[in-house]
Amino acid sequence: MFKKTTIDPEDLEQVMKVLAKLCSSNVWSNVQLADFTARRFEMGYVNNIFCCEMTEEAHERLINKYSSSAEDNLSKIVIKFTPKDFFIKFKRYEMIAYHTILSERGVLPKLIYFDDDCMINEYIESRTYSYEDDCDSQTVQQLAKTLAIVHSARPPISMNGFELFNKFFDDNEENENNPMISDTINKKYLDLLMKESEEIRNKYYSTFSEIDYKKINNFNKLLLDKIKSPLVFSHCDFNRGNRLVQREPKTGKSRVYLIDFDYSCFFYRGFDLGRYFSNYRHREDMFGDEGFPTDDEMKLFLEAYRNECGRLQGDQYLLNENNSLERLIIESKVFTLMAYSDYFFCLMMYTNNPTGPKKDYFLESAYNRYNAIKKQRKLFTADGTLPMLLDNHDYQL
Structure with a gap:
């Protein structure tokens, strides 16, 4: 109480x-x-x-x-x-x-x-999803099944949300004139960093000055074109804070609820999958840089997801090559790279409120996520994912 x-x-x-x-x-x-x-x-x-x-x-x-x-x-x-x-x-x-x-x-x-x-x-009596939940196979599978229910839904809504989200992959004048994001695209955060303490400048300025938003965005657009992820009804903000875990007292099993569907729409299937794996077994709540699961670790979530989609949508779903386990692994890796592009959101939040109480949090988060992009590009180049999709392309920043 x-x-x-x-x-x-x-x-x-x-x-x-x-x-x-x-x-x-x-x-x-x-x-x-x-x-x-x-x-x-x-x-x-x-x-x-x-x-x-x-x-x-x-x-x-x-x-x-x-x-x-x-x-x-x-x-x-x-x-x-x-x-x-x-x-x-x-x-x-x-x-x-x-x-x-x-x-x-x-x-x-x-x-x-x-x-x-x-x-x-x-109100649901529960707690938010945590690192420990990713270490519990039953909770991971339950989360995967819950996401499969969302992705299998066909609500009677327009494609308005899809069109709005897609604008962020376009280097158009409308984006650059948006007062909420134009200062970030134009690197106003660098001017703000020059007013910070020497310690903050030394830690962040060099890294943030090398960020090329348009280059990263164009790379993401190229991946989108190659991977051709199916459109599903997507949560579009599938982070830990929006997953609630409720433990059944008698069985000890977990039930998972999702909240904050403010940005949900028909969008690419991989968008939610990439968001999940971009934080898999991270102790940081959302914007960490703590590594990436192995293919075998990914299978626990993706097999449960795939099987539940098959149960809800029929055997034809499982027979479709686009829904194979191998395909879901590749798709998840591609969209994990895009999930790490939330460095942009962190820089935007810092730029819009450089003296706010979460200033240090957003600076550190942007730093972590941008560095994660570089690490993951190297990882997905070494394991063959990016070379398979993009021939003769520079995969590094």
């Missing part, structure tokens, strides 16, 4: 305004400040997310007064407010469709309310 409300009065007022929008048969539409406590989730980089927990007395009282269904009137909920002025915006109304479909399939928490400003979901 939360001992007290830990959010400031302005946030609490915002929460109360949202709760007042709910149907009157939902107990949360009738709460008073004394009926619940609230706290902010310290996760993510652009989100305002709050967990609200009703007292047992208030929950019982409001259920008896306003509703006959305790199942649909939960004592704990999560309110997530829509990020403002972020660099990519999807069609919000499409989220209703895939949230409904995937919550019915047990992939994500139940959607309770949704509008342009926020969404409310049920």
